[in-house]
Amino acid sequence: MIVFRSVPAVAALVLAGSLAVQVRASAATTDGAEAAVAEDLDQSPDEELPLGDLSGEGRWSVLTDNLRWALDVAGRIDVNTRDGSLTHVEFVGIDLHKVVSTSKRDIGTLLVQLYGKGVDGDWKYTTRLLYFNYLASGGGGFNIRFGHILVPFGLNLPSRTPGTLRQYIAGRNIGFKADWGASVNGVLPEWNYEISLTRGSGVDFKSHDSPYLVSGRVGSSMERPLVAGLSALYGDVLGKKGVVRKARVGADVRWLGGPVDVRAELSYGRDDRTTDVLNTFAEVSWWSPEELVMGYVQGRFFMNKPANAWQETSYLTVGARIHVLRHIWLSAEYRHGFTRDSRAQKPDVFRAQLRYRFF
Amino acid sequence: MLLAAASSHGQAYCSLRDPMVALNKAFPSFDHHRSIVREVSEDHRDEILDRLPFTIHRNELGSHTLYAAFDSSDRLLGLIHVRTERGRWGLTEIAWTLGPDLRVDGFRFQRSRESGQAEIESETFQAQVRGLGFVEIRAFLDQDGLLRTEGGIEVPVNARPLAEDTLRSALKTIAATEIVWGRELVKLRGPDGPG
Numbered sequence: 001m002i003v004f005r006s007v008p009a010v011a012a013l014v015l016a017g018s019l020a021v022q023v024r025a026s027a028a029t030t031d032g033a034e035a036a037v038a039e040d041l042d043q044s045p046d047e048e049l050p051l052g053d054l055s056g057e058g059r060w061s062v063l064t065d066n067l068r069w070a071l072d073v074a075g076r077i078d079v080n081t082r083d084g085s086l087t088h089v090e091f092v093g094i095d096l097h098k099v100v101s102t103s104k105r106d107i108g109t110l111l112v113q114l115y116g117k118g119v120d121g122d123w124k125y126t127t128r129l130l131y132f133n134y135l136a137s138g139g140g141g142f143n144i145r146f147g148h149i150l151v152p153f154g155l156n157l158p159s160r161t162p163g164t165l166r167q168y169i170a171g172r173n174i175g176f177k178a179d180w181g182a183s184v185n186g187v188l189p190e191w192n193y194e195i196s197l198t199r200g201s202g203v204d205f206k207s208h209d210s211p212y213l214v215s216g217r218v219g220s221s222m223e224r225p226l227v228a229g230l231s232a233l234y235g236d237v238l239g240k241k242g243v244v245r246k247a248r249v250g251a252d253v254r255w256l257g258g259p260v261d262v263r264a265e266l267s268y269g270r271d272d273r274t275t276d277v278l279n280t281f282a283e284v285s286w287w288s289p290e291e292l293v294m295g296y297v298q299g300r301f302f303m304n305k306p307a308n309a310w311q312e313t314s315y316l317t318v319g320a321r322i323h324v325l326r327h328i329w330l331s332a333e334y335r336h337g338f339t340r341d342s343r344a345q346k347p348d349v350f351r352a353q354l355r356y357r358f359f
Numbered sequence: 360m361l362l363a364a365a366s367s368h369g370q371a372y373c374s375l376r377d378p379m380v381a382l383n384k385a386f387p388s389f390d391h392h393r394s395i396v397r398e399v400s401e402d403h404r405d406e407i408l409d410r411l412p413f414t415i416h417r418n419e420l421g422s423h424t425l426y427a428a429f430d431s432s433d434r435l436l437g438l439i440h441v442r443t444e445r446g447r448w449g450l451t452e453i454a455w456t457l458g459p460d461l462r463v464d465g466f467r468f469q470r471s472r473e474s475g476q477a478e479i480e481s482e483t484f485q486a487q488v489r490g491l492g493f494v495e496i497r498a499f500l501d502q503d504g505l506l507r508t509e510g511g512i513e514v515p516v517n518a519r520p521l522a523e524d525t526l527r528s529a530l531k532t533i534a535a536t537e538i539v540w541g542r543e544l545v546k547l548r549g550p551d552g553p554g
Contacts (some may be wrong), residue, residue, distance in 0.1 A: 066396040066423050097372035104433050106394050111373055129373050138391035140379030159373040187379040223380055223469045231508040256472050258448045288451045
């Protein structure tokens with residue numbers, strides 16, 4: 001798999017590129033202000049600060065300054081309640097977050113989430129997210145993100161679900177949550193936006209059948225208890241059965257009130273210009289005061305109209321997550337499917353996950 | 360603080376966000392900003408506790424970020440420090456704006472499930488804390504860290520619990536900024552800044 005082998009190289013390039021930007025910017029800064037900084041340090045020799053300083057003990061600050069990392073390990077079981085079959089999935093990965101800066105300015109944010117994923121003992125590499133978000137304007141109103149990025153559509157933004165059992169309906173609408181490409185994005189006092197052009201192939205970068213995906217979301221400020229957004233996407237998305245032409249418009253809303261969150265998403269569109277699609281999602285979640293315990297109920301209602309008649313499928317999911325110890329989270333959920341056609345009835349699924357994050 | 364919130368949720372770092380709205384609201388003329396991530400250690404926690412009339416949770420240890428805002432001449436305009444506090448209905452994120460002298464310029468709720476948010480964010484309340492430092496804000500609380508019933512800050516009855524949490528958050532923010540980021544502050548302020 002050429003694709004798999006090339007992904008670490010891309011990761012290394014992004015990392016090296018971002019660090020090179022920092023080195024150059026820091027060098028430029030220290031060139032101009034070297035004398036002043038040296039004088040300052042002479043006056044207070046114990047005040048050496050790794051603010052992009054490349055000299056002396058600050059040399060490693062290029063790598064370690066504003067860096068967070070976590071080792072992320074999770075074990076998951078999926079139980080098919082009809083036949084009792086069990087699938088176990090393990091994740092082992094690194095979650096790295098670095099703000100790349102000069103001495104006085106943030107340049108952007110590098111995010112690296114590289115994982116090994118084992119399904120019933122069969123392991124493979126997967127890139128969950130890998131991007132650099134360049135702060136093109138100082139105020140945050142215009143940024144450029146590139147790499148393996150979240151597709152800006154509906155509740156898929158902001159990121160809340162990587163590595164968790166609790167998911168929304170990005171898979172149903174798009175086929176994946178993250179894709180290779182670039183976006184422009186910004187956070188304004190009352191609004192935020194992100195518009196992306198991506199490969200359309202999801203986790204792995206694949207170019208056969210020339211897939212592509214254009215997507216975007218505009219929403220009200222994430223800082224308010226009530227947030228609403230409008231989304232749209234269009235493109236040829238590469239799936240297991242080849243390319244599917246997807247077109248969607250959608251609306252999402254989230255509301256925080258007391259111990260309860262409410263989230264909902266509605267999207268409408270067409271697959272391959274022939275099948276009308278209507279997807280709806282609603283979730284009510286309850287949070288304990290320190291948010292160590294969280295329970296949720298999700299409803300999914302999907303309608304497809306490949307010919308003259310609508311076909312309906314719906315699911316009810318009940319789940320919970322408990323912060324057991326400082327680094328350990330235990331999650332479980334149960335999903336029941338509803339359909340009018342008993343032959344198409346899918347089995348109920350119980351899933352549980354134990355997750356350890358060392359940071 | 361922001362990372363503490365992400366950590367306690369078990370969320371990945373992609374859920375972290377920069378307080379761009381807080382920066383834009385607090386410093387309309389700011390040109391750029393600089394993040395400074397530092398580790399809040401057990402020793403830092405002990406130092407902070409020495410100054411406070413109440414305790415702080417061990418979950419508040421770990422990596423946290425201070426944001427410094429500059430104008431186009433690289434002059435420090437002020438600081439943004441986002442803290443996550445335990446509320447009655449969940450975690451509350453407060454983005455504090457501090458001047459270079461660590462006096463309060465204002466604050467915004469980045470995330471809150473509490474009642475009384477509008478009253479506490481109002482100009483009436485903010486005007487009572489603006490320009491105040493640690494000692495003056497400490498005076499709004501009694502020896503147990505509770506809101507004084509007389510001679511303290513003026514706030515509607517329904518918003519008193521959130522007011523108490525907010526003032527406690529202010530004290531923690533100022534103390535933590537001074538103790539954990541003290542060395543960086545000296546450099547950020549420059550030779551002509553407040554001592």
